[in-house]
Amino acid sequence: MVADLIESIAKIVFVFSVNLGFFAPVLGWVERKQSAVMQDRIGANRADIFGFTAIGLFHSLADALKVLTKEDFIPTGANRFFHTLAPFICLVPAISTFVVIPFGGRYELFGHQVNLVIADLDVGILFVFALASLATYGVVLAGWSSRSNWSLLGGLRASAQMLSYEVAMGLTIIGVLIVYGSLRLTEIGALQENFFHWGIFLQPLGFVLFLTCAIAENKRVPFDMPEAESELVAGYFTEYSGLKFVMFWMAEFLEIVTISGIVTSLFFGAWHLPFVSDQELLSLFQFAGPNGAALLAMLVNVATFFAKVIFFIWLQMTIRWTLPRFRYDQVMRLCWKMLLPLSLINILITGLVVLVL
């Protein structure tokens, strides 16, 4: 009982410190540095502590200090309550989606079963979708409550875009669910132990569609219609400043991590190393005794998982800095006329193949 409690707390602390303490600030740095590398620039390198710049890493710290000291501006005529509430509605789902994503497998440590996921829900993937659609409300509320035309337009775009892409995204993963026969992310992960059973090999079309939908859902370039800065100034968060603005910004970055986590879990073998089964991994660390072997295997798996996550973060950043922005109607057309039929075809083909085999 106590061991369970300690295990849960440890996992929660781990996930939250990795997400909020590592990914959220470091992604701000990665975005700056990676774009700089792609664009022949040097990138952020001025914030320093006693002359040490740590290749620009201190900028995240400087950003944090800056937003904390900024005025919290609420426009006249705005709905103060909803204007304040909106960033929270955006941020909370972004933080909490990660609880159902397994970042490691099951291990026997000191006679205690350790399952490396905070909440092993049997409807795991549905929970992800439920929370993702909650975030839409935050965006729409932010757009509506700011009492600014730009925000309103951004909010309208966001609501239409995010709702549409949720439909397509939901359909793209049905193929995965058919193949693995489970909604539980830990089970889907465990079934990808064999390299050739990874989701990307069983569901190649599903993978491409899902990644596209996920980026669109996260409202990043090329799908950043709701905030399209050249058209709508900053879209739904035009009237936000200081900490509230950063909450939207953090929500976006955490969603990048979450998307990468889900893509890894569903399509990229979750925590598994390619060509190495769990049994082989354990026998590799035989020298450390049963507990030590389990511990080492766990570390390797967690590291593998986060390496894959970082790869997908990198991929999303590269896409963001390469492509120009769609137009609003083109985004909707892409969703309803291309991604949706394709995902239906994907379901059909997957169904037929599963039926025949």
Place this chain on the structure above:
Amino acid sequence: MSDLMKDLHTEHMVINMGPSHPVTHGTVKFLVTLDGENIVDMKVDIGYLHRGFEKMCESGTWQQVIPYTDRLNYVSPLINNVGYALAVEKLIGIEVPERCQYLRVIACELSRIADHLTNVAAGGLELGAFTAFLYFVEARELVWDLIEMLCGARVTVNFVRIGGLKNDLPQGFQDKTRAVFKECRRLWNDVDKLLTKNRIFIDRVRNVGDISAEEAIAYGFTGPCLRACGIPYDVRKAQPYLVYDRMDFEVPIGETGDNFDKYLVRMEEIQQSMKIVEQALSQLPDGPINLDLPQYRMQPKEDIYHRIDSLIFHFKTVIDGIKPPPGEVYFAVEGANGELGFYLVSDGSGKPYKCRVRPPCFPLTAAMPRLMKGRLIADIVPTFDMINMIGGECDR
């Protein structure tokens, strides 16, 4: 559904786009009436950068106008310099030495390259292609390095003089040009790969902001925007000035006049301008760069300090200004945006009686409502960029 639509109370949203808005660089205001995302009506409100250029010109001597012209189209100031100087020279009835003419062509084309690079870069930036933007801004920086080498300044160049130039080519300019153009062509290829065949980019600019050739002429379009409609009108070919008739270059034209054609025309003109600069540098003759007419063009400082007649002319041209004969003149050059015309009136005194500029982007900006009515709000972005309205030139 139709019943519902009837009862539902809807109204159009009137929104002020600008003067301080990311897309309205150059400071302009669009008063846009929106039905959802669709533009029902649009009014263009210009004048935010009005400085009274034409009136200011009347209070200085003819020579003192040149720094003001830098601030017309501040992206390609050398063309403005040259255009004004040529107009005054036509008024006086003089022609500058051949070497000076070649150098002016080089200066103009460098400016044109910088202008088109900026324009295409900004187009990429506004459509979210930030990387393409920075590639071309890097190329522009290199071209500006050349311009800085040539005349000591990057933006406010003040390089051309009536009857000559401020200085001759600096040492090593040819080698530097070769190096810069090599790099520019590399960056041009990068951007070409990033944008020209990019499906998202094409979708955003194709069939947006299109206009027929007749209508374009009726609006008074010139420059890349007119050529994108398929009219091969280029002042450099139509009424050759300087030594453009000795240059081998082509005038790219489009078909539909949409934003993609305007983009392609500008991309090709960058290449053609580089070709012109290279030809001009290889044909560059020796000789003086200034006219030997002390009543119009200052003598070298050497003479001014040592010869009394030069000193007198220097004093008279600085204090009174040069004195073109009374009369009026219109002279147009091919600016980066189109036909840049100067209409000058002289009453025989040392100051212009009237200095009127025909800015190429004024008619282009006037066509914005025609191009945008019935389109989506997002279409304003590429269209306004390809119009390339420059506040300094349009508002004066």
